Amino acid sequence: MKDVYTEIANRIIEQLEHGVIPWRKPWRGRPDGAVSHATGRAYSLINQMILDRPGEYLTFNQVKAEGGRIKKGAHARLVVFWKVYTKQQRDNAGQPVTDHAGLF
Numbered sequence: 308m309k310d311v312y313t314e315i316a317n318r319i320i321e322q323l324e325h326g327v328i329p330w331r332k333p334w335r336g337r338p339d340g341a342v343s344h345a346t347g348r349a350y351s352l353i354n355q356m357i358l359d360r361p362g363e364y365l366t367f368n369q370v371k372a373e374g375g376r377i378k379k380g381a382h383a384r385l386v387v388f389w390k391v392y393t394k395q396q397r398d399n400a401g402q403p404v405t406d407h408a409g410l411f
Contacts, residue, residue: 318356329355342364343363345369353389
């Protein structure tokens with residue numbers, strides 16, 4: 308299994324060595340950036356830096372579901388999925404902590 312942090316750091320270093328400052332790219336709303344085939348939305352900054360090329364990206368299963376095939380010798384590209392999870396605070400008795408209105 309690849310170390311994702313090392314892969315990302317290596318990609319950023321590679322781009323910096325070529326004179327590209329990847330976080331200066333306007334990664335959102337670019338019609339020529341990397342976009343998700345499933346949603347049509349532009350990928351996040353980190354994925355724009357990793358993919359490094361504009362275009363529409365699909366997963367292997369998305370290609371299969373649409374009746375497509377992967378060319379022999381094609382290589383996969385790494386993308387990072389992240390999601391913010393909120394952890395509900397609990398008191399010493401294990402009960403959810405709420406504000407005066409009863410909201411979390």
